[in-house]
Amino acid sequence: MQIARFLFYPIFVLLGSVRRQRLLQVGLAIVVAHILMAFICGPTGNKDDPYGLTRWIPPYNPTKSYPEIPRLAPPSAAHWMGTDHLQRDVFSRVISGGWAPIVVAFSSIAISLTIGSILGWISGFAGGLLDRVLSLSMDAIYSFPSMILAIALVAVMQPGLVPMIMAIAVVYIPTYFRVTRAEVLQIREQTFVEAAHAVGAPWWRVLLRHIAPNTVNAIMAVSSFNIADAILTEAAMSFLGYGLPPPAPDWGFDIQNGQRFLQSGYWWLITFPGLMILSLSLGFGLIGEGISDLVNPKRRRKKVG
Amino acid sequence: MALLEVKGLTVSYPVAVGLSAFISRRFLVAVDRVSFSLPEGRTLALVGESGCGKSSTGLAVLGLLEHVGGEVLFRGKDVLRLRGKALKEFRRRAQIVFQDPYESLNPKMKVRAIVGEPLRIHGIRGDEGRLRRALDLAGLSPPDYFLEKYPHELSGGERQRVAIAAALILDPELLVLDEPVSNLDVSIKAGIMNLLRDLQEELKLSYLFITHDLADSFFLSHEVAVMYLGVTVEQGETEEVLLHPVHPYTKALLSVAPGSGREKVILSGDVPDPLHPPPGCRFHPRCPAAEKRCVEAPPGEVELSPGHSVRCVKAESPREEP
Numbered sequence: 013m014q015i016a017r018f019l020f021y022p023i024f025v026l027l028g029s030v031r032r033q034r035l036l037q038v039g040l041a042i043v044v045a046h047i048l049m050a051f052i053c054g055p056t057g058n059k060d061d062p063y064g065l066t067r068w069i070p071p072y073n074p075t076k077s078y079p080e081i082p083r084l085a086p087p088s089a090a091h092w093m094g095t096d097h098l099q100r101d102v103f104s105r106v107i108s109g110g111w112a113p114i115v116v117a118f119s120s121i122a123i124s125l126t127i128g129s130i131l132g133w134i135s136g137f138a139g140g141l142l143d144r145v146l147s148l149s150m151d152a153i154y155s156f157p158s159m160i161l162a163i164a165l166v167a168v169m170q171p172g173l174v175p176m177i178m179a180i181a182v183v184y185i186p187t188y189f190r191v192t193r194a195e196v197l198q199i200r201e202q203t204f205v206e207a208a209h210a211v212g213a214p215w216w217r218v219l220l221r222h223i224a225p226n227t228v229n230a231i232m233a234v235s236s237f238n239i240a241d242a243i244l245t246e247a248a249m250s251f252l253g254y255g256l257p258p259p260a261p262d263w264g265f266d267i268q269n270g271q272r273f274l275q276s277g278y279w280w281l282i283t284f285p286g287l288m289i290l291s292l293s294l295g296f297g298l299i300g301e302g303i304s305d306l307v308n309p310k311r312r313r314k315k316v317g
Numbered sequence: 318m319a320l321l322e323v324k325g326l327t328v329s330y331p332v333a334v335g336l337s338a339f340i341s342r343r344f345l346v347a348v349d350r351v352s353f354s355l356p357e358g359r360t361l362a363l364v365g366e367s368g369c370g371k372s373s374t375g376l377a378v379l380g381l382l383e384h385v386g387g388e389v390l391f392r393g394k395d396v397l398r399l400r401g402k403a404l405k406e407f408r409r410r411a412q413i414v415f416q417d418p419y420e421s422l423n424p425k426m427k428v429r430a431i432v433g434e435p436l437r438i439h440g441i442r443g444d445e446g447r448l449r450r451a452l453d454l455a456g457l458s459p460p461d462y463f464l465e466k467y468p469h470e471l472s473g474g475e476r477q478r479v480a481i482a483a484a485l486i487l488d489p490e491l492l493v494l495d496e497p498v499s500n501l502d503v504s505i506k507a508g509i510m511n512l513l514r515d516l517q518e519e520l521k522l523s524y525l526f527i528t529h530d531l532a533d534s535f536f537l538s539h540e541v542a543v544m545y546l547g548v549t550v551e552q553g554e555t556e557e558v559l560l561h562p563v564h565p566y567t568k569a570l571l572s573v574a575p576g577s578g579r580e581k582v583i584l585s586g587d588v589p590d591p592l593h594p595p596p597g598c599r600f601h602p603r604c605p606a607a608e609k610r611c612v613e614a615p616p617g618e619v620e621l622s623p624g625h626s627v628r629c630v631k632a633e634s635p636r637e638e639p
Contacts, residue, residue, distance in 0.1 A: 202420050203415045203416075203417060203420045203421040204420065204421050204422055204423045206376075206381065206415070206421075207413065207415060207421050207480075207483075208423075208434070209381060210379055210381055210408065210412065210413045211408060211412070211434065211435045211438055211439075211483075211487075212404070212405045212408030212409065212435075212438055212439065213434075213438045214438075217438065221434075222423050225423075225425040225426075226423070226424065226425055
């Protein structure tokens, strides 16, 4: 009993702060639902049933054209989100296509967070020439439109999951660099850092133990917004054909396929993947709002309700 | 031999204004040839208005600043030239307590980590007993109650006691107290002042006590040095200086201290821009007794009685020569 209380204490604290945050609640619910869906309906590696943990979910193989499925049929009881021009079930493609944005967004943000904040710590702490050089190179990356830079990077490699993760990671490194560096510049002027120097702490200890932990809040607040952004970037890249190779289900790619038929009135091809992208990035955006309210009490006070 | 001997200490800060930083570096001289000595087990108070260079002196004595000239002899060795192991050894023996206990404690660390950090930096084991003793010394008892707390859970006075405990844990000989009570309420301040006095007696500590409050220096210090715009204008035994001040600046400071019973001397104007200090005596633009000769050359240091010296032309010769 005692051990259980000890183990679950952090979770209770988190839930306690979540309870007061409506935005965080809604965001978490949306994101958890998406992650569950991605897990249940994602790829399995099984040749006969490549997607979904069970035979029934998703109802059809999302990559396969079925002769018995009508072409471009509107939503019905048999096909909840209609069918596409290749006689595939849109519902199956939509629920199986969720894993790619989530995996890409999480991995790329993890990479750029790590690299960006380490560079930011070093740059802000070292100052001088190193700081100038790093800041200027980060600004150079930042000054590119992010989509164009990501596409250029993927084009150098082969389109696919890993190149997409790498490209998006590079695009977001400057964001973390800037946030972390700004925090370090502010924190290193505080007296507890001076105090650490005065006791004789070596520079790496001052950085890792006294400065870095105090930048974590700001990094966390930025990450959630960034994941929301990265999901849109992933969708845009696969829309342009730099995503997963077809016929793998991927929302951005499905929208690209569907938009050719939009003028003929086949709205369901783009509406449902579009709504999924919207809700997933909305979910992360809400979490971001919630976290920055938690982290920054001054902002919280301004909020009504 | 004095524990700490400061000779001609000069501290300057580079001033970078826009493009001029690329062309030439200008320096603001915050501390100008300050000398004093601090015997073992005694307290020297550095007194002055904000911006007079007293905090810079404290930091420079600990070797924490760049662009420092002169000599800081700690047990005969020049702190400014210490490197590597010798410097680390000095860092163990000289500690600092800062003014603002809301800024001087790492908000992400518990009291246990904050007070134990110096031990870990110096690779000293067996910390539990020392931790408790340090907290006890700083008047934080029972230690167990405080060890697992974060700074934000403590009051200002308790935070300052944590800072003192962290400064004491390595058994230092010299403590630089950089306005340790200026940010505290009066009632809490009295407690900390008493604590500092008791600690000095118990541990034979030497204090370099930086303050803007003459009453504090009277309470805690044996000797006092009054600073104005980077220069010591008067220094000597505390009672001698504070009861029989000679320099007009010391007199003015004393006159406005509550309960001094003196006629108030209200200084006009502000402290001049330290980038462009006035010629001659630095105090002459605000001095109620300024004369023509004050502008011409900076006054030399005059020893009035053993240990009591002052920097004022009036002390050199009372009247202006015709």
